[in-house]
Amino acid sequence: MFLDDxxxxxxxxxxxxxxxxxxxxxEIFRGIPQISDKAINAQELIDFCPTxxxxxxxxxxxxxxxxxxxxxxxxxxxxxxxxxxxxxKMATNNRDSLMVYQGESKEIKVExxxxxxxxxxxxxxxxxxxxxSAGGDNGNELELGACGNVNFxxxxxxxxxxxxxxxxxxxxxxGPITENMVEALQIAFEAVPEPRLFILVGVDAIxxxxxxxxxxxxxxxxxKVHIDLYVPGNPIHPLTFINGILELTxxxxxx
Amino acid sequence: xxxxxxxxxxxxxxxxxxxxxxxxxxxxxRVQTIKLLLxxxxxxxxxYFAIPKGIGFQLIVIIxxxxxxxxxxxxxxxxxxxxxxxxxxxxxxxxxxxxxxxxENFNIQFLNHPWLKPVxxxxxxxxxxxxxxxxxxxxxxxxxxxxxxxxxxxxxxIEPGHFKFSCHGETVKxxxxxxxxxxxxxxxxxxxxxxxxxxxxxxxxxxxxxAIAHTLAFVTAMESLSQIKVDANLNLERTIxxxxxxxxxxxxxxxxxxxxxxxxxxxxxxxxxRTPIINFTQRWCGNRxxxxxxxxxxxxxxxxxxxxxxxILVLNEFESRFVExxxxxxxxxxxxxxxxxxxxxxxxxxxxxxxxxMVAKTVGYKRDIRLSHPFGYYKTVEFEPKxxxxxxxxxxGFLRYQEALxxxxxxxxxxxxxxSELVSSKPDYKVVLNPNSICVSATEGWRGxxxxxxxxxxxxxxxxxxxxxxxxxxxxxxxxxxxNIEISDFPINNKSYDLSYSGHDL
Numbered sequence: 001m002f003l004d005d006x007x008x009x010x011x012x013x014x015x016x017x018x019x020x021x022x023x024x025x026x027e028i029f030r031g032i033p034q035i036s037d038k039a040i041n042a043q044e045l046i047d048f049c050p051t052x053x054x055x056x057x058x059x060x061x062x063x064x065x066x067x068x069x070x071x072x073x074x075x076x077x078x079x080x081x082x083x084x085x086x087x088x089k090m091a092t093n094n095r096d097s098l099m100v101y102q103g104e105s106k107e108i109k110v111e112x113x114x115x116x117x118x119x120x121x122x123x124x125x126x127x128x129x130x131x132x133s134a135g136g137d138n139g140n141e142l143e144l145g146a147c148g149n150v151n152f153x154x155x156x157x158x159x160x161x162x163x164x165x166x167x168x169x170x171x172x173x174x175g176p177i178t179e180n181m182v183e184a185l186q187i188a189f190e191a192v193p194e195p196r197l198f199i200l201v202g203v204d205a206i207x208x209x210x211x212x213x214x215x216x217x218x219x220x221x222x223x224k225v226h227i228d229l230y231v232p233g234n235p236i237h238p239l240t241f242i243n244g245i246l247e248l249t250x251x252x253x254x255x
Numbered sequence: 256x257x258x259x260x261x262x263x264x265x266x267x268x269x270x271x272x273x274x275x276x277x278x279x280x281x282x283x284x285r286v287q288t289i290k291l292l293l294x295x296x297x298x299x300x301x302x303y304f305a306i307p308k309g310i311g312f313q314l315i316v317i318i319x320x321x322x323x324x325x326x327x328x329x330x331x332x333x334x335x336x337x338x339x340x341x342x343x344x345x346x347x348x349x350x351x352x353x354x355x356x357x358x359e360n361f362n363i364q365f366l367n368h369p370w371l372k373p374v375x376x377x378x379x380x381x382x383x384x385x386x387x388x389x390x391x392x393x394x395x396x397x398x399x400x401x402x403x404x405x406x407x408x409x410x411x412x413i414e415p416g417h418f419k420f421s422c423h424g425e426t427v428k429x430x431x432x433x434x435x436x437x438x439x440x441x442x443x444x445x446x447x448x449x450x451x452x453x454x455x456x457x458x459x460x461x462x463x464x465x466a467i468a469h470t471l472a473f474v475t476a477m478e479s480l481s482q483i484k485v486d487a488n489l490n491l492e493r494t495i496x497x498x499x500x501x502x503x504x505x506x507x508x509x510x511x512x513x514x515x516x517x518x519x520x521x522x523x524x525x526x527x528x529r530t531p532i533i534n535f536t537q538r539w540c541g542n543r544x545x546x547x548x549x550x551x552x553x554x555x556x557x558x559x560x561x562x563x564x565x566x567i568l569v570l571n572e573f574e575s576r577f578v579e580x581x582x583x584x585x586x587x588x589x590x591x592x593x594x595x596x597x598x599x600x601x602x603x604x605x606x607x608x609x610x611x612x613m614v615a616k617t618v619g620y621k622r623d624i625r626l627s628h629p630f631g632y633y634k635t636v637e638f639e640p641k642x643x644x645x646x647x648x649x650x651x652g653f654l655r656y657q658e659a660l661x662x663x664x665x666x667x668x669x670x671x672x673x674x675s676e677l678v679s680s681k682p683d684y685k686v687v688l689n690p691n692s693i694c695v696s697a698t699e700g701w702r703g704x705x706x707x708x709x710x711x712x713x714x715x716x717x718x719x720x721x722x723x724x725x726x727x728x729x730x731x732x733x734x735x736x737x738x739n740i741e742i743s744d745f746p747i748n749n750k751s752y753d754l755s756y757s758g759h760d761l
Binding site for chain 1: 376377378379387388407408410411412413414415435436437438439440441443444447450452453455456457460461462463464466507520523524526527530537538539540541542543544546547550555575576579580583681682684755756757
């Protein structure tokens, strides 16, 4: 019987990704975009974006990755104007740095100067997080679950999801924050002992995404909390999340 | 005059004029509905909803004929909200959820409905004084019973919903599930959004684990309402994507089921096995859930030769590892003990509840849109759904195993038929819809039938958009499965159903 198990294990082979900070994703993956200087009708492009993520700032086009649903349709409709690269490292603690401007080859990272002092000293070896889905479509939830699977194995860094907010060091929110869920979210957040992290995962959580103008949402709770990390994606890629958390809590992973 | 059969027959994804839907007096409407649904093997209710029309409401019922490939559609015009209607639920229980939804949204009264409890506390519900936070759960007035509340936030990384167990000792006597925490107002947004791309993104976000199935239902509705013909090759690509979604999620669910019975090897292996499938989807369209792949009228990501040989390699490698693990899982005594005979739902209850998809198939109903109302590739073949009979956790697990194998075979067959030298058209971002029309578009997601119903007004604008996830029917089955079993069996039961919160709450 144990021999059977060993044979299965052998047939599965090694599944884990050795170095999560250096893993690469296929070219087709939609990570940080670039906007070229090619002349196009800017208004057409702005109107085309389904989540109003593309805007004009001082005559330069920009994409707000906090609003971008990464559908990639703009790069198909306006080829050579917008190109999504496979750069998945795009989690940041600075909302403004999610803005990618025309002509820029943007690097998005966690900025050391904005990290609260206690975060690094307390959470740099072990971090337990409580995830709360507030209207999430189950995509980000599945990807957060995948962070702990045998491929990504986030647990190797002592980072895990936990059941009780009392055992957690922070809250990870997915979904656009529905009116029906906001109270439960607030209770869960307050149950986490201080200092506590607050992390927004996915376009829906960061800006409301495609649901932004829905009257079924209630996002004013976000004004009352300090947001420690924004993780863009729709859904996020596990590598984006894990690298973001490592950069936030551990000095040696900072770029 | 009382004509026989006052309904119009509709094929999956073929539009008709809304005016052609027969309008019946409520008595005829009710009698006909009940008569058509007498035989659970032949028909079930796919959707029943109200739309505001003039001063009142039009109540439209869509009955799926499981043998004739037809949807039977007819309606009743309710002139005044003051008129209370005799509930259909008292004669056919499957209507309980639909009548509750209609009542919650529009305050239409149904007489003799057993329990008009709120469905999802929609933002535009008729009675705003009802709040999800102070919903009064069903309560036993007993000194011997105790209650266990779970949620809305659950222990794992999953979506929110509230479960209230009324127990006698360790035994669950009654489980009440209340949902609504995930409500984002998708149906309203479908009408308010200005572009087709926005609506496509909404369809992708109904629930990401069925992103392909829901988006396919949406684009099929839009294409048929605008007379866009989809070529056979694109249909094959879409169906391959749909079966890949089924394969990936079934594998992930088998992982979850192993986790819930503490079978570590199965849990790890099935978890790892899901990865190559969704990573292939990522290599195909840049997203592990297939977001971006399904678009109205065409595709940006044709399935080229390279991808096809890639997929065959992935499937062959997957299949041997998957079968080895599944055979072990379903034969190991510690797993069998926790799967076998646990959380049984009887065939008669499934029939009464009008359950669809996996739940119907685990008790032996061949209720599968791929067979009953074929779309895409399934129009060209005689599809035979896999079924079980025992209706327990074992059946729900084993059906996943069998369906996953079937999906692999289907994908391999479709890959042979697919001609990558034929180039599919590009997506159409501005479609013109037929005015005054209705289209019922159905796909079989991995959970079961997904029905999107689109109605247009005289200007060809969307007038109403109704989404039905299979979870609408099936949540009640989970409640009944829990009766008289140990409360410790809840997690494995819940996982074995794996119903959608976001698909239900919309």
